[in-house]
Amino acid sequence: MKKIFRILLPAFGLCAALLCGCSNEEDVLPTQRDRIVSFLEGSHQPPLVPEEEVEPGSDALYYTTLGNTVYRYIRDVYDPERVNRTEVTRSSTVTITFRLYVFTYAxxxxxxxPEYTNDPELASAYVAAGLNVEYWSFEPLRLNLRSADILNGLRLALVGCRQGDRVEAYMTYNMAFGDTNFSFIPRESPICITFTVESVE
Structure with a gap:
């Protein structure tokens, strides 16, 4: 059955069709998972370890695997004040500032x-690059996590974060835009979304 998910681009009113399953899934998904993990544990700065390998009391930097296709790194996970900030749940409404990239394993x-962002710090860079941003919103994006209109991978990455967190989320194509071409994002593309959780309700 076909499900329609709205991308993070409400200013453009664009929609992506995400089909459940595809013929290349058996080949593409394991490769994307392996390459993302290899990047996180090798080239990522700083290199990360899987959360399950972190010893109690350690301050090792780690990534969390959500499902088997989303990988999340919270940059300030050891901030002592973090525990006092509001946590994102499956029923939260959050606002985020984000940058979305097609991920090239580097x-x-x-x-x-980024392929798309609402980060006001980048508005002038897009104008300088000759892009028309007249209808591009640089306001924090408000998301109701109970809504179906969110990428599955982003929803997974948000739950468990806290207000103020700076996060990197890497996801295989099936948690992003699926196996169809979507605007400037080629079919079966893994993506990276970096975001800051501005508020949690």
């Missing part, structure tokens, strides 16, 4: 513009 350089 560190995303500061000079590379």
């Amino acid at each position: 560190t995303i350089p500061d000079t590379r513009l």
Whole structure:
């Protein structure tokens, strides 16, 4: 059955069709999972370890696997004040500032513009690159996690975060835009979304 998910681009009013299952899934998904994990444990700066390998009392930096296709790194997970901030639940409404990239299994350089963002710090960079941002919102994006209109991978990445968290979420194509071409995102593309949780209700 076909499910329709609205991407993070409400300003454009674009929609992506995410089909449940595809013929290449057996080949593509394991490869994407392996390459994301290899990146996180090797090239990512700093290198990360799986959460289940973190010893009690350790301050090792780690990633969490959500389902078997979303990988989340919370940059300030050891902030002593973090426990006092509101946690995101499955029924929360959150606002985020985000940057969305097609993930190429390499560190995303500061000079590379995201495929889409609502980060006001980048507005002038898009204008300088010749892009028309007249209908592009640079306001924090408000998401109701009970709604079906959110990428599955982003929903998984948000639950368990706390207000103020700075997060990197890496996901295989089936948790993102599926096996169809979506605007500037090629079919079966893994993506990375970096975001800050601005508020939690």
